[in-house]
Amino acid sequence: xxxxxxxxxxxxxxxxxxxxxxxxxxxxxxxxxxxxxxxxxxxxxxxxxxxxxxxxxxxxxxxxxxxxxxxxxxxxxxxxxxxxxxxxxxxxxxxxxxxxxxxxxxxxxxxxxxxxxxxxxxxxxxxxxxxxxxxxxxxxxxxxxxxxxxxxxxxxxxxxxxxxxxxxxxxxxxxxxxxxxxxxxxxxxxxxxxxxxxxxxxxxxxxxxxxxxxxxxxxxxxxxxxxxxxxxxxxxxxxxxxxxxxxxxxxxxxxxxxxxxxxxxxxxxxxxxxxxxxxxxxxxxxxxxxxxxxxxxxxxxxxxxxxxxxxxxxxxxxxxxxxxxxxxxxxxx
Numbered sequence: 511x512x513x514x515x516x517x518x519x520x521x522x523x524x525x526x527x528x529x530x531x532x533x534x535x536x537x538x539x540x541x542x543x544x545x546x547x548x549x550x551x552x553x554x555x556x557x558x559x560x561x562x563x564x565x566x567x568x569x570x571x572x573x574x575x576x577x578x579x580x581x582x583x584x585x586x587x588x589x590x591x592x593x594x595x596x597x598x599x600x601x602x603x604x605x606x607x608x609x610x611x612x613x614x615x616x617x618x619x620x621x622x623x624x625x626x627x628x629x630x631x632x633x634x635x636x637x638x639x640x641x642x643x644x645x646x647x648x649x650x651x652x653x654x655x656x657x658x659x660x661x662x663x664x665x666x667x668x669x670x671x672x673x674x675x676x677x678x679x680x681x682x683x684x685x686x687x688x689x690x691x692x693x694x695x696x697x698x699x700x701x702x703x704x705x706x707x708x709x710x711x712x713x714x715x716x717x718x719x720x721x722x723x724x725x726x727x728x729x730x731x732x733x734x735x736x737x738x739x740x741x742x743x744x745x746x747x748x749x750x751x752x753x754x755x756x757x758x759x760x761x762x763x764x765x766x767x768x769x770x771x772x773x774x775x776x777x778x779x780x781x782x783x784x785x786x787x788x789x790x791x792x793x794x795x796x797x798x799x800x801x802x803x804x805x806x807x808x809x810x811x812x813x814x815x816x817x818x819x820x821x822x823x824x825x826x827x828x829x830x831x832x833x834x835x836x837x838x839x840x841x842x843x
Contacts, residue, residue, distance in 0.1 A: 513604055517576030519776065519813070521786070521820040528778040530577045530607075532569065533841065534593065535559070535585040535780050541650040560782045562592050562666050562798050566599045568778060571809050573603050579777070581610045585780070588617040594628045599691060601629025605821045610634065612675065614761075616653050618660030622667040634663045640685045646681065673700045682745040687726055688733045695757055701746050702760040704761035707788075707826075723748070723763035730759065770823035776813075779841060784813060786820040789840060 512761040519527030536554050560568070567579060580600055589592055600609055608631050615635040622633070637657055639645050645654040664672045674694050678684050687703065696703040704721040727750070730736060739758060746769055749759030777785040782797025794816040799809060 512824070514578065515576055518810075518818045519572075519575045519577070521811055521817055523820070523822055524773075525756045525772070526576060526774060527786075527817055528577060528774045529581070529776070530569065530675075531581050531583055531775060531777045532565065533583050533585060533780045534565065534587045534590045534596065537589050538584060538614070539589065539616055539651070540584065540586070540653070554564070554781050555630045559780050560778075562596055562599070564782065565596060565778075567693065567800070567806075568782070568796060568809070569600055569607075570603055571806050572776065572778075572813065573605065573607055574578070574806075575810060575813060578605075578607050578694070579610070580607045580685050581612060583612045585785040586598070586614055586616070586657075587619055588613055589610055594621070594624045597625055597628040597630050597782045608632070612647075613637065613660070615657035615660030615664075617656070619656070619663040621668060622663035626667040626669055630669060632671065632673070633669040634675050635661050635664065636675045636677075637690075638678075640690050641683075641686055644686060661697070661838050665698065671700045672714065673702055675702050675830075677702055677704050678726055679706055680719050680721055682687045684725075687706050687721075687818040691730060691752070691759055694759075695752065698757075700758060702762060705765045707764055717765075720765060722766045723761045724766070726761055734759075743753055748826060764824070765826055768823060768826070774792045776817065777841060784816050785841065786816055787824060789826070 517526045517528065521527075569577075573580075582593070582597070586588075590596070594606055599609065606640070610627055611625070611630060612634045613636070615637065618633070618635070630783040635657065637645075638648055642652075642654040645657075646652045661672060661674070674690075675729060676683075676687070676690055678687055691701050703723075703726050704756060727736060735753050736750040736759070737754065739751060746764070748763065748764045749758045749760045751757075752759055773787075775788070777788065778796075779785065779793070782795065782800065783793040784796050785793045794812055796812060799812065804812075
């Protein structure tokens with residue numbers, strides 16, 4: 511068994527980078543109202559995106575710097591045809607990181623088994639409601655059945671625990687939260703609610719539309735008994751036992767209860783930009799050095815330098831906070 515490398519991704523606040531989020535594409539086959547306009551966005555051109563070789567090389571360098579977990583995101587990662595091969599190549603790295611994926615679930619019914627065979631360990635599926643009509647209005651696509659099929663395929667393929675991510679929005683699906691939890695409990699899925707964040711570059715963020723953690727828990731508490739779980743470490747979700755357990759529900763309260771002091775994440779975009787924070791206003795270009803012949807040690811220096819510049823927090827409540835220039839689909843979840 512290969513020993514873990516000494517972690518070298520450290521910022522000036524003593525936090526180590528161990529969790530890498532890799533966007534493999536900015537494209538998506540849904541048009542969620544809180545994420546992008548109905549007509550979509552100006553997608554990246556293929557020559558400006560990381561090739562499979564470049565992506566795997568950067569992941570390898572980052573694993574050498576202490577990354578122990580890799581999450582593949584988008585956009586919608588299942589739209590990248592080479593995804594199973596990317597998973598296989600990351601799984602072959604030494605030391606092997608854990609490999610997870612965040613997806614909208616469309617196409618997962620076909621790909622869950624091949625991805626599991628390639629080395630994918632876990633999957634998170636975004637699903638904000640189990641009301642098919644609400645789903646169609648939210649996503650602007652009538653694909654609820656495809657997501658349900660994808661979730662079942664993930665469970666059948668052993669990608670456990672299968673997690674469901676949901677964003678609660680006022681006046682949209684906030685009355686659905688207890689129904690969604692019951693639906694997940696009945697099927698053995700682990701539900702995680704996420705507070706809506708200012709990540710739609712097309713529109714100014716309206717905090718009043720966000721359903722905060724306290725309100726989510728209040729609505730759930732009308733139907734279920736929730737008991738807080740002990741210290742969560744660097745995990746983003748605060749967990750609660752449902753009706754005494756063992757099943758849980760979680761809330762990722764990035765806005766009202768930020769976990770920045772424990773953040774261990776680093777982000778790599780599909781066009782080879784490294785971001786030290788989801789809400790960063792700057793990023794560092796790794797694609798150009800790669801294509802100019804930079805060595806692994808030179809790439810490492812660029813990465814460590816950017817990690818060292820990581821701020822103490824995202825600053826959403828700061829009066830001078832500015833939303834990132836990129837939408838969530840371009841940054842990666």
